[in-house]
Amino acid sequence: MAEPALPTPERLRPPEGLWRRRVASFGHAGRGVWSALRSEVHLRLHAVATVVVIGLGFYSGLSRLEWALVALAVACVWAAELMNTAIEALTDLASPAYHPLAGKAKDVAAGAVLLAALGALVVGALVFVPHFI
Ligand SMILES: Nc1ncnc2c1ncn2[C@@H]1O[C@H](COP(=O)(O)OP(=O)(O)OP(=O)(O)O)[C@@H](O)[C@H]1O
Numbered sequence: 762m763a764e765p766a767l768p769t770p771e772r773l774r775p776p777e778g779l780w781r782r783r784v785a786s787f788g789h790a791g792r793g794v795w796s797a798l799r800s801e802v803h804l805r806l807h808a809v810a811t812v813v814v815i816g817l818g819f820y821s822g823l824s825r826l827e828w829a830l831v832a833l834a835v836a837c838v839w840a841a842e843l844m845n846t847a848i849e850a851l852t853d854l855a856s857p858a859y860h861p862l863a864g865k866a867k868d869v870a871a872g873a874v875l876l877a878a879l880g881a882l883v884v885g886a887l888v889f890v891p892h893f894i
Pocket residue numbers: 801803849856857858859860861863864865867868871
């Protein structure tokens with residue numbers, strides 16, 4: 762999929778005022794999540810999984826502590842996947858040609874996602890299985 766056009770220097774200039782800058786930062790972050798969602802199939806799967814987990818949570822009547830654990834696990838997977846996407850993009854920018862370090866950077870970033878996903882799986886099993894047996 763073609764990447765969107767680069768922002769113009771005018772768009773990159775931070776707006777005047779502390780609050781406007783804060784709001785603009787949220788806008789940049791939201792744009793980042795949206796852009797990653799559009800380009801990464803894995804993130805769209807996470808989005809579906811997140812909706813399923815939230816539905817299961819309401820169905821099982823999770824306690825506040827269980828919700829906190831599930832929210833943390835889900836957020837960790839999203840954060841790891843977004844960092845992985847950012848590292849992939851930077852790696853492709855810095856080293857479009859094959860380089861062992863570029864491969865290492867991508868493999869390590871993918872490893873972070875794997876660990877976060879395994880942790881979420883353990884949390885999910887510990888929280889949800891007792892509600893279903
Ligand atoms: N420039 C490169 N130099 C060396 N190895 C690379 C390079 N680009 C990719 N690789 C290797 O190929 C693997 C797959 O890279 P790729 O960019 O296709 O990511 P991916 O695992 O398909 O992630 P996604 O599906 O999220 O795009 C990397 O983990 C790395 O081992």
